[in-house]
Structure formats: C-alpha cells, structure tokens
Amino acid sequence: MAKKTYRSMDDFAAACGVSRPTLSKYFDDPTQIKEVTRKRIEAALKKSNFEPNLFARHLNRKRTKNIGILVPTMSDPFYVQVVSLIELELRAKGFWPVQISSHTRPELEEEAVRTLLSLKVAGAIVAPLGAGSRRSALARLTDAIPVVCFDSPSAFDLPFVGNDNAQSVAAIVQYLCRSGEPPVFLDVPHMMANTNERTESYRATMRREGHEPLVIECESSPSWEFERLGYEQMQRMFARGGLPGKTLLCANDRFAFGAMAAAFASGLKIGRAEGCDIRIAGHDDHPLSRYTCPSLTTMAQNAPEIAAKAVELLLKSVEDEEADRKVAPSRVILEATLVMRESA
The missing domain is CATH 3.40.50.2300 (Response regulator)
Structure with a gap:
C-alpha cells in the first residue's frame, strides 16, 4: 500500500489528531510530550512519507539548533x-x-x-x-x-x-637535548598567536637547558602552504653551505614534512639510529606524521x-x-x- 503524502506540518498534525505546537515539540524532543501522543505520531509517520523541513523550521525561530x-x-x-x-x-x-x-x-x-x-x-x-x-x-x-x-x-x-604551547615546546626541546645534539628551531611565518608562543618557549627552554637558542626564520612570504615553505627553507640552507646543526625542531609538523623531503632529496639519512645524518622533529601530531618515512617525532595536541x-x-x-x-x-x-x- 502506498504511503500517504502530506504537504505541510499543519496537514500532518491534523492527520495525527494533534496540534501544530505539539507536533513541533515532538520533532524537537519526543520526551517532551505524553507517551500516548508520541505513539500516535509515530504510528502516523510509519504510514506516511512525511519528513519535516527541520532546517526551515529552525530558521523561523529566534534561536536555531x-x-x-x-x-x-x-x-x-x-x-x-x-x-x-x-x-x-x-x-x-x-x-x-x-x-x-x-x-x-x-x-x-x-x-x-x-x-x-x-x-x-x-x-x-x-x-x-x-x-x-x-x-x-x-x-x-x-x-x-x-x-x-x-x-x-x-x-x-x-x-x-x-x-599549552609553552609546555609542549619545552617538553620536546628537553627531550631532544637529552637524547642528542640540542635543536635548531625552524620557524614558520608568524600569522597566528600560537606561532609566537612556540618560538618564545623554544628560546626560554634552550636557555634553561644551558644552550644558546638558534632560530631560523622562514624567508618565504607568509603562506598556509607549510610543506612548501619547509622544503624551500631547507633548500636555501643547503645552497648556503649546509645546515646549522644536526637536530632540527620545526614549528609544526607540516613544515617538518617539507624539511624531511628536502633532506631526503639531498641524500641525508633522517633518524635517531646510529649512522643517521640528521634528526627532525615537529609539533602537533598531524594525522599523517606517523606515516612519514621515517615516522615523525612530535608533540600530540589533545584534539x-x-x-x-x-x-x-x-x-x-x-x-x-x-x-x-x-x-x-x-x-x-x-x-x-x-x-x-x-x-x-
């Protein structure tokens, strides 16, 4: 048997034998109305093709959902x-x-x-x-x-x-200092407040650890294409005679992806194992960071x-x-x- 069609909330409310406000309450939250009324509406829904335009109803309110x-x-x-x-x-x-x-x-x-x-x-x-x-x-x-x-x-x-950028950058700087050569910080263009916080935390933590901080500012124009920025910055450093250190901490994981690609293209072996040429770490625990080659050491934000x-x-x-x-x-x-x- 074909299901009944109703053109409006008013038509369907009349078919259910309930008022329009009661029907609206049902679609907002079925628990707001009596069980016997709720069952009547649900029985009518099963026999019809009626689907309320909830979006339009919400737009007609002062406050939508x-x-x-x-x-x-x-x-x-x-x-x-x-x-x-x-x-x-x-x-x-x-x-x-x-x-x-x-x-x-x-x-x-x-x-x-x-x-x-x-x-x-x-x-x-x-x-x-x-x-x-x-x-x-x-x-x-x-x-x-x-x-x-x-x-x-x-x-x-x-x-x-x-x-907490102060905490997270401090934690990874301390780890890198404990496990090998102190890190050089590869910065990104400061388009957001969190980039300033990360740079300052790096400087402060390096000094607490007894090392002189070295921040390499990104020379490219500000952009959200962080992978490209990281790749180009590494290429510039290679063109000038090499890297300033054997441990690089990138301001975010996407910048680190670009830096790793450039290092690989230059024939460097990345990693913490014996025989590796350079260590690279990032920040954020980007969803792809575990699948880079090698997988990226980073700080995981609590998403x-x-x-x-x-x-x-x-x-x-x-x-x-x-x-x-x-x-x-x-x-x-x-x-x-x-x-x-x-x-x-």
Missing part, C-alpha cells in the same frame, strides 16, 4: 580532525553543525560570518585566521551570538580552547579534549535561555604529549 564552525582551511587534516570531533559532540547534544572554511582568505572569512548570521546559528566555534582576520567581521559575529575560539585566540576577549571543551563552553551559554548572549570569557589550555618516533 544550528551551531557554526568556521576554520581557515579544510585541506589541513588537523582541522579536519578537530572539526569532525566538534561535529560529533554537537550532534550528541542535539545540535546541528554548519561547517564553513575561509580558505585562508580574509574576504572569505568575512563572507562566512555573513552566511552564519543569515542562517541564524545559535553560536559559533571559530579558528580565526589570526593576523589576517578582519576585525570588523569577527566583531559583527561576536556582537550577535556567543563565540568560542580554538587553535588560535582572537584579538577580542573571547573564550579560547587550545594547546578530543579541545573539541569537547569548545562545545562545552559554547553550549553553556546557548542552552541557557536566561543568559546573556555572550559567553563568559575563559581560557582552557591543554597540555600536549610527547610522541617519540623514528625521526628524532
């Missing part, structure tokens, strides 16, 4: 990993994730803000572009809805969840906790109907874990 997620790029597996975890956290709590990338471009970050506001999202979890962000765009977003930042804090006094805490902070405000629209400023800083692999 949608949460925006805005990141600089989805080509970086670190963001893919964290965003996937955020999405699962939100779904488990009854919210719908709306994910947008700015593709590392300020004008597209601004456009993404306009899109999220037009969708009437209840709040947003944002990894800002950092120095490249347009202040007016983020100001418009934070004036309208609760916002929590992750990975890199914004210029505004917003809640932030991120890595699951970053996602969980960001969602927790945001929903504290979003779910409180009486609360102010802003999230109370707070910072959740999480320690990273040393992952020792074959590269260093």
Whole structure:
C-alpha cells in the first residue's frame, strides 16, 4: 500500500489528531510530550512519507539548533580532525553543525560570518585566521551570538580552547637535548598567536637547558602552504653551505614534512639510529606524521579534549535561555604529549 503524502506540518498534525505546537515539540524532543501522543505520531509517520523541513523550521525561530564552525582551511587534516570531533559532540547534544572554511582568505572569512548570521546559528566555534582576520567581521559575529575560539585566540576577549604551547615546546626541546645534539628551531611565518608562543618557549627552554637558542626564520612570504615553505627553507640552507646543526625542531609538523623531503632529496639519512645524518622533529601530531618515512617525532595536541571543551563552553551559554548572549570569557589550555618516533 502506498504511503500517504502530506504537504505541510499543519496537514500532518491534523492527520495525527494533534496540534501544530505539539507536533513541533515532538520533532524537537519526543520526551517532551505524553507517551500516548508520541505513539500516535509515530504510528502516523510509519504510514506516511512525511519528513519535516527541520532546517526551515529552525530558521523561523529566534534561536536555531544550528551551531557554526568556521576554520581557515579544510585541506589541513588537523582541522579536519578537530572539526569532525566538534561535529560529533554537537550532534550528541542535539545540535546541528554548519561547517564553513575561509580558505585562508580574509574576504572569505568575512563572507562566512555573513552566511552564519543569515542562517541564524545559535553560536559559533571559530579558528580565526589570526593576523589576517578582519576585525570588523569577527566583531559583527561576536556582537550577535556567543563565540568560542580554538587553535588560535582572537584579538577580542573571547573564550579560547587550545594547546599549552609553552609546555609542549619545552617538553620536546628537553627531550631532544637529552637524547642528542640540542635543536635548531625552524620557524614558520608568524600569522597566528600560537606561532609566537612556540618560538618564545623554544628560546626560554634552550636557555634553561644551558644552550644558546638558534632560530631560523622562514624567508618565504607568509603562506598556509607549510610543506612548501619547509622544503624551500631547507633548500636555501643547503645552497648556503649546509645546515646549522644536526637536530632540527620545526614549528609544526607540516613544515617538518617539507624539511624531511628536502633532506631526503639531498641524500641525508633522517633518524635517531646510529649512522643517521640528521634528526627532525615537529609539533602537533598531524594525522599523517606517523606515516612519514621515517615516522615523525612530535608533540600530540589533545584534539578530543579541545573539541569537547569548545562545545562545552559554547553550549553553556546557548542552552541557557536566561543568559546573556555572550559567553563568559575563559581560557582552557591543554597540555600536549610527547610522541617519540623514528625521526628524532
């Protein structure tokens, strides 16, 4: 027997013998209504093709069940990993994730803000572009809805969840000093606040360990193509007569991937085993770092906790109907874990 078709919520509510508000309550949370009414609606659903347009219903409300997620790029597996975890956290709590990338471009970050506001999202979890962000765009977003930042804090006094870069860089510098020649630091362009923190932690830790820090600044124009930057920087050093040391600590894993490729192309053997020419380490525990050859020694950010805490902070405000629209400023800083692999 063909299932019945209903064109609207009103039509289906009438067929169920319930009011439109009661039907809306059922689709929001079936536990809100009496069991006998719930069973009546569910029996009618089985006999029909009715599927409510929940997205349109949410847009008609002052506050939707949608949460925006805005990141600089989805080509970086670190963001893919964290965003996937955020999405699962939100779904488990009854919210719908709306994910947008700015593709590392300020004008597209601004456009993404306009899109999220037009969708009437209840709040947003944002990894800002950092120095490249347009202040007016983020100001418009934070004036309208609760916002929590992750990975890199914004210029505004917003809640932030991120890595303890002072702790993580100190831990890997100490390990490299204990296990061999003290590291030279290969820096990336300082487009975000966390890059400054990592560089300063390297300098401070080297001095505490009794060594003179040596930071090699990236000579390329600022870019999110970190693999290319790492490869080109190593090539420049080779062209000038060689590397400044036999242990290199890269500011992030993607830069380390490029550095490793350039070292391999120059005939160097990378690793901590006897007979190797150079040690290379990174930071972040990029999802591909365990599959490089050799596998990359690095610091693992606590991605699951970053996602969980960001969602927790945001929903504290979003779910409180009486609360102010802003999230109370707070910072959740999480320690990273040393992952020792074959590269260093």
